[in-house]
Amino acid sequence: MPSRPLPLRLALSFLLALVTTLALAPAARAAPQDLDRIIVVVNDGVILQSELDQSMDDARLQISKRGLTSPPDAALRAQVLERLILTRVQTQRAAQAGIRIDDRELNEVLTSIAKQNGLSLAAFADVVRSEGLDYLNLREQIRDEVTLQRLRNREVDSRVVVTEQDVDAFLASEGANSDKEYRLSHILIAVPDGASQQVRDQARAKIADLLKRIRAGEDFAQLAIANSNGQQALQGGDLDWRKGGDLPSAFASAAGKLKVGETSEVFETGSGYHLIKLADMRGGDERKTVTETHARHILIQTNAIRDDEQARAQARELYNRLQAGEDFAKLAKEHSDDPGSKNSGGDLGFQPPGVFVPEFQSRLDQLKPNEISPPFRTQFGWHIAQLLERRDRDVTEEQKRARARTAIGTRKAAEEYDIWLRRLRNEAYVEYRVPADAEAAAQLQ
Known part of the structure; x- marks a missing residue:
């Protein structure tokens, strides 16, 4: 699923597109009518007339929503049927590979789409129905899509x-x-x-x-x-x-x-x-440039013999010693609990935006060069940070x-x-x- 919210119309367009590119799972069908029949055998599976009819209707709807005219029924039938066959052979391959999307995972996917559009799953289902789609059939189409993407990742993308x-x-x-x-x-x-x-x-x-x-x-x-x-x-x-x-x-x-x-x-x-x-x-x-920050810090964490209040107190004491003129690098080597930076005097090097947790980056953004922050807390513990310098770097290449x-x-x-x-x-x-x-x-x- 996309990491950014999709506009509702875009999400529905995505769902509409699935209609003509995915086979409808037999489990999602209404009970076959008396006139239903097998029209294509695909390996050890079949495609029913009812499946083709439903997909033809969905294809006409999608084409109409694009402002286009459906081709003659014979041409449309051939297109839709070939896509049903392609999907069926892929879902069969996925089953052989043990790939299956259960109802819990399918609901998570659907809930994610709904949430991105500010809707509950029930409300999203209502919107889908208002677009003229069968929601239960659509669930199975999305199940197929997720299944096929997982199959493609395993058998194709992972080998690139x-x-x-x-x-x-x-x-x-x-x-x-x-x-x-x-x-x-x-x-x-x-x-x-x-x-x-x-x-x-x-x-x-x-x-x-x-x-x-x-x-x-x-x-x-x-x-x-x-x-x-x-x-x-x-x-x-x-x-x-x-x-x-x-x-x-x-x-x-x-x-x-x-x-x-x-x-x-x-x-x-x-x-x-x-x-x-x-x-x-x-x-x-x-051209693309980023502003990089060069900073150093001292980290004081809680442990078996030091609770959060004691960690805060120690950070405050070290801050006072820095304000009195003691050397930052020396105190970092002696007291910092950050194993990645303490041996270099707390030096974190030049870092682009997004490397530090938001609370830490926010504090650095408030500092002037060579300024030292009062103690502040992040998920890692209590910090004292010093901004050394900033620079703009061309990262185009x-x-x-x-x-x-x-x-x-x-x-x-x-x-x-x-x-x-x-x-x-x-x-x-x-x-x-x-x-x-x-x-x-x-x-x-």
Whole structure:
């Protein structure tokens, strides 16, 4: 879950997005109706007609909320069904790996979303229902999402390694562009692993035709909904705001050549053929500085023979001796209970904001250079602090490297996830019980 509160509309958009990308767990369904039937067998599991119908309704709702028009039912059915299959093979894999999200943990996730929006869980459920969603079904979708994220962390993200050489190469190739943010829309025409040249040529021809239609004035988002194999197809291909450094390298390269509103030429990656449209762009490279504080302190803690009042009294005595002119470093070496700084006379070195606990930092912020504070208490005990100096330091390069490291990790993980998911899908036994679904799936792929 995000660490910062989400606006309620954003949280609901997140939940709406889950509707068309996650399979609905059978346990959350109402009892099957007489006309319910199996439409796809996925390994040792099934997808029911009722599941597809519910997901189709949810997809139409989401598309409508984006101000878009749903594609013909056959195209939408193929898109939704493929996403149900992808989710099912992943949840099956998670079950094999022993990954399970119980009701207690699921309630904690939902409560966190509600709390971030200033709501109780019951009130949040009411808001979700007011958006036209089935709350019980949505609970199971979120359970799936948390399960799949945990599976991805274990089988993909945890194996990604970023080296210093990766960071150097990233900064050399992308520079300031990595700090720009792009709002992209995306169309993918996937090419299966080991596909024949004929299949590749057909995929290339299909996306070339889509580009021609876009250049002729057709809506990118509508074409994405009906044709794209991308994970965000049913959101009109909208990838939302992403920093250049967080995009796959081929996307970042293509986006850097576009003006707002333009669509790229067709480009190829291991997953297939792509088009991206630059909807908007913002930000760029800025210098970053932080104010660092150089201080030293004496810490007096309670122990088996010294209670809190006695610790306070000793700190007061040492403060009086400092005021009388005794040497700070000497008293720190003799009396401080901080093992990390006492041998250096209490010296804490230069530290940026956020290193010290708030109470300690607040006291330092009130001091002038060389001024000594009266004794004050934090969770660690009683302190006497002296501010030695402050300095402003340019941390632009450090932050660039840190962001680059994160971006590379995100990029590598996304690429590995695509490969892993395609392999999982290709290895799965999928039997379509409705011939039209098999034909639509073949066209979508």
